[in-house]
Amino acid sequence: MDKSQKIVLITGVSSGLGLAMAKCFLAHGHTVIGVSRRRSDIALSHWIQADLTQDPDRVKIVRTVEAQFGHLDCLVNNAGMGSYATWEELPEAELRALFELDFFAPVALTKKLLPLLEKSHGSVVNISSAAGRLWVPCMGAYCAAKAAVAMFSNTLGIELAKRKIHVLDVAPGQINTGFSSRAFGHRPVPDSPGSGSTSPEKLANFVYCAWRKKQTRVTYPSMLKYALFFLRAIIPGIYQKVSLKLWKL
Numbered sequence: 001m002d003k004s005q006k007i008v009l010i011t012g013v014s015s016g017l018g019l020a021m022a023k024c025f026l027a028h029g030h031t032v033i034g035v036s037r038r039r040s041d042i043a044l045s046h047w048i049q050a051d052l053t054q055d056p057d058r059v060k061i062v063r064t065v066e067a068q069f070g071h072l073d074c075l076v077n078n079a080g081m082g083s084y085a086t087w088e089e090l091p092e093a094e095l096r097a098l099f100e101l102d103f104f105a106p107v108a109l110t111k112k113l114l115p116l117l118e119k120s121h122g123s124v125v126n127i128s129s130a131a132g133r134l135w136v137p138c139m140g141a142y143c144a145a146k147a148a149v150a151m152f153s154n155t156l157g158i159e160l161a162k163r164k165i166h167v168l169d170v171a172p173g174q175i176n177t178g179f180s181s182r183a184f185g186h187r188p189v190p191d192s193p194g195s196g197s198t199s200p201e202k203l204a205n206f207v208y209c210a211w212r213k214k215q216t217r218v219t220y221p222s223m224l225k226y227a228l229f230f231l232r233a234i235i236p237g238i239y240q241k242v243s244l245k246l247w248k249l
């Protein structure tokens with residue numbers, strides 16, 4: 001196999017960002033192993049049907065990769081879901097289910113795949129969220145889970161640096177995937193400034209370039225990191241007032 005052609009495992013390939021990233025990596029000539037519960041409608045190199053919240057399914061993923069490929073260059077932990085409810089409204093079972101998928105599943109899968117990634121000096125790419133870097137009312141559980149994912153990436157990156165495993169945290173802003181319609185909670189999601197303008201394909205290309213450049217922490221769009229800092233540090237009072245109005249609190 002051509003050395004520039006990598007073996008990449010992407011979770012959540014049946015829709016949205018995962019599907020777009022799978023297409024992007026395939027278009028660049030890489031082998032893409034996709035994971036999801038529903039089949040993806042693109043021709044992946046290999047598809048593993050799995051519920052990432054179930055440990056036996058995670059074991060199945062690792063065994064399949066070992067048996068069929070014996071090698072892995074990059075794990076993209078993308079599968080996830082949202083939650084639109086206040087802390088008071090959110091049932092504990094939904095909070096736990098959210099953390100199972102958004103936090104515990106990527107941590108568990110990464111740990112199981114580290115031996116393969118160590119051999120290849122590969123990468124772990126975690127899709128967190130801009131929501132993990134800003135306090136968004138009615139999205140507190142999601143913000144907390146994604147902040148945990150970002151901290152997982154940052155600390156893991158340091159722990160693995162000497163073993164030459166690269167870790168990238170990607171914090172996207174709002175992307176057009178229909179993600180909100182599949183979230184927990186029943187709060188209608190207000191339009192936020194600049195929302196609805198970004199396609200999953202653009203983000204996929206951005207992630208691909210960040211992975212190739214071995215970056216460690218990126219927000220998408222790049223300028224968003226300045227906006228987040230501005231909202232948090234410069235105008236927290238105005239941000240809070242606008243949030244209360246937007247979310248009808």
Ligand SMILES: NC(=O)c1ccc[n+]([C@@H]2O[C@H](COP(=O)([O-])OP(=O)(O)OC[C@H]3O[C@@H](n4cnc5c(N)ncnc54)[C@H](OP(=O)(O)O)[C@@H]3O)[C@@H](O)[C@H]2O)c1
Nearest residue numbers: 012013014015016017037038051052079080174175177179
């Ligand atoms: N869209 C945004 O605005 C946005 C912004 C920032 C961050 N993100 C993050 O980006 C990632 C992808 O979001 P998206 O917008 O592409 O959402 P999406 O279109 O709803 O896709 C979610 C993917 O996760 C998979 N998935 C869900 N539960 C699963 C489970 N238990 N086991 C295996 N796979 C599962 C789904 O496949 P199946 O249902 O077939 O299993 C689907 O392929 C998420 O981590 C999200 O938090 C999204």
